[in-house]
Amino acid sequence: MIGVFDSGSGGLTVLKEVRVRLPKADILYFGDIKNAPYGTKTHNELVRLTKDAVELLQSMGAHHIVSACNSVSAALALSSPLPHLTEMTEPTAASFRGTPARIVLTATPATIDSQIYQRAFHEIDKEIATVAIPELAGAIEFGSSDAEIERIIRDAFATVDLSRYDTLILGCTHYPLVEYVFKYIFKYVPIEIIDPAVAVAKRVEERLAQSEEGGGTTRFLISRESALFRDRVAHLWSHVGTPRIEVIE
Ligand code: DGL
Numbered sequence: 001m002i003g004v005f006d007s008g009s010g011g012l013t014v015l016k017e018v019r020v021r022l023p024k025a026d027i028l029y030f031g032d033i034k035n036a037p038y039g040t041k042t043h044n045e046l047v048r049l050t051k052d053a054v055e056l057l058q059s060m061g062a063h064h065i066v067s068a069c070n071s072v073s074a075a076l077a078l079s080s081p082l083p084h085l086t087e088m089t090e091p092t093a094a095s096f097r098g099t100p101a102r103i104v105l106t107a108t109p110a111t112i113d114s115q116i117y118q119r120a121f122h123e124i125d126k127e128i129a130t131v132a133i134p135e136l137a138g139a140i141e142f143g144s145s146d147a148e149i150e151r152i153i154r155d156a157f158a159t160v161d162l163s164r165y166d167t168l169i170l171g172c173t174h175y176p177l178v179e180y181v182f183k184y185i186f187k188y189v190p191i192e193i194i195d196p197a198v199a200v201a202k203r204v205e206e207r208l209a210q211s212e213e214g215g216g217t218t219r220f221l222i223s224r225e226s227a228l229f230r231d232r233v234a235h236l237w238s239h240v241g242t243p244r245i246e247v248i249e
Contacts, residue, residue, distance in 0.1 A: 001025075001026045001027070001028055001060075001061045001062045001214065002022070002025050002026070002027045002028070002062060002064050002066060002204070002208065003027075003028050003029075003030065003054075003060070003062025003064070003065045003066070004027060004028070004029045004030070004057075004065075004066040005029070005030040005031070005053040005054070005057060005065070005066075005067060005068060005069065006030075006031055006032070006038075006068045006069040006173055007031070007032050007033070007035060007036040007037055007038035007039075007069055007071070007137070007141070008031045008032065008036040008037075008141040008174075008222075008226070008229065009031060009141055009174065009177060009226075009228070009229050009232050010068065010069065010137065010141070010172065010173035010174035010175075011029065011031065011066075011068030011069060011173050012029070012031075012232055012233065012236060013068075013173050013174075013176040013177060013195065013197045014066065014068035014173055014197045014200055014201065015027065015029055015068065015218075015236075016197070016236055017197040017200070017201030018066065018200075018201045018204050018205075019218065020201070021201050021202070021204070021205040021209075022204065022205060022208060022209065022212050023216055024212065024213050024214055024215070024216045025208065025212035025213075025214055025216065026212075026214035026215055026216070026217045026218075027217070028057060028060055028061070028062050028219050028220075028221070029218065029219070029220045029221065030053055030056060030057055030220075030221045030222075030223075031220070031221070031223070031226075031229055032049060032053055032222075032223045033141065033222050033223055033224040033226050033229060034223035034224040035049055035223065036137070036138065036141045036142075037108070037137040037138035038069060038071040038072060038108070038110065038137075039108020039110045039111065039134070039137045039138075039172065040108065040109060040110065040134055040138075041071075041110060043074065043075060043110075046071060046072050046074075046075040046110060047075040049072070049075075050067070050072045050076055053072075054085075056221070056248075060221075063084055064084040064085070064086070064204075064208060064212075065084065065085045065086070066085075066086045066087075066200070066204055067085065067086070067087040067088065068088070068173050068200075069088070069173060070088045070089060070107055070108070070111040070116075070117075070171050070172055070196075071107075071108045071110040071111050071137075071172070073087045073088055073089045073111070073114070073116045074111075074114035074115075074116045086200060086203055086204050086207065087200075088171075088173070088196055088200055089116050089117050089120045089171075090120050091196070091199045091200045091203040092117075092120070092169065092171070092196035092199050092200065093117065093120035093121045093123065093124055094120075094124065094199070094203075095196075095198075095199035095202075096121070096126060096167075097124045098124075101126075101166060101167040102164065102165045102167060103121070103126065103128040103129070103165060103167045103168075103169060104128065104129040104130070104131060104160065104162070104164075104165040104167070104169070104191075105117055105129070105131070105168075105169040105171045106130070106132075106156070106157075106168065106169070106170060107130070107131075107132065107133075107170075107171030107172045107175075108132065108133070108136075108137055108172050109132045109134050111132075111171055111172065112130045112132040112171075113132070117130070117171055118130070128169075129160075129164070129165065131156055131157060131160055133152060133153065133172075135152050136149070136152050136153065136156070136172070136174070136175065137172050137174040137175075139152055140174040140175070140177050140178055141174060142228070143228045146178075146181055149178050149181050150181050150184070150185060153178075153181060153182065153185055154185060157185075162189050162191055163189075165191060166190065166191055166192060167191065167192050167194060168182070168186070168191050168193050169194045169196060170182070170193065170194065170195055170196070173196075173197065176197065177232070179193060179195065218243050219243070219244050219246075220233060220243060220244065220245040220246070221245075221246050221247075221248050222245060222246070222247055222248070223247070223248060223249075224247065225247050230245055233245060
């Protein structure tokens with residue numbers, strides 16, 4: 001079984017891509033909504049939350065973990081040794097190897113302050129610009145209006161000269177949930193918006209396509225009740241009926 005986790009709904013954007021590539025895999029998803037947002041937490045807090053999430057998924061039978069949360073990528077190495085793990089940043093950077101892309105990456109403060117993306121891109125001889133947005137993941141998780149989301153994004157990019165870039169990476173898995181707002185704001189800017197979920201899901205497929213032949217079940221755990229999370233899952237899974245979502249303490 002594959003275990004996927006995030007602070008809440010953001011990882012659903014990764015789960016969706018993994019599901020398309022591995023239709024027969026059994027997947028257990030954990031959204032730690034009680035502790036969301038992760039992106040403004042300290043490194044030590046993220047190490048603890050990461051360890052708890054990974055242990056929870058492993059205790060329920062997951063033997064490969066997909067960390068569908070950029071904010072914890074720097075914490076993963078320190079939480080527990082995990083040979084069977086796929087995280088967001090390295091596959092994303094690797095997908096740009098050898099390309100001429102001029103990249104600006106937007107993510108939570110935890111992700112950007114950890115320098116993990118900057119280092120991953122440096123490894124492939126690329127320097128990137130970054131834009132941290134402290135409020136955005138929480139606003140998405142807890143259902144702020146599109147107008148409020150638009151204000152937050154516009155404020156964050158107010159002083160960024162986008163003419164210097166041709167690629168905008170959404171380096172927080174919550175952000176693709178409002179990709180339409182990014183597209184609306186940047187509709188006259190010649191910049192390609194990239195959702196790293198695609199590169200990460202490809203990596204998961206490469207690693208697990210041979211071994212993950214199950215019943216294709218998807219089960220969800222959340223650490224706090226959330227009608228919005230249920231709506232998002234129902235929307236994603238509308239073609240296969242209502243999946244099971246359990247609230248755990
Ligand atoms: N979706 C996660 C990420 O990619 C966490 C966002 C948050 O909870 O702040 O960073």
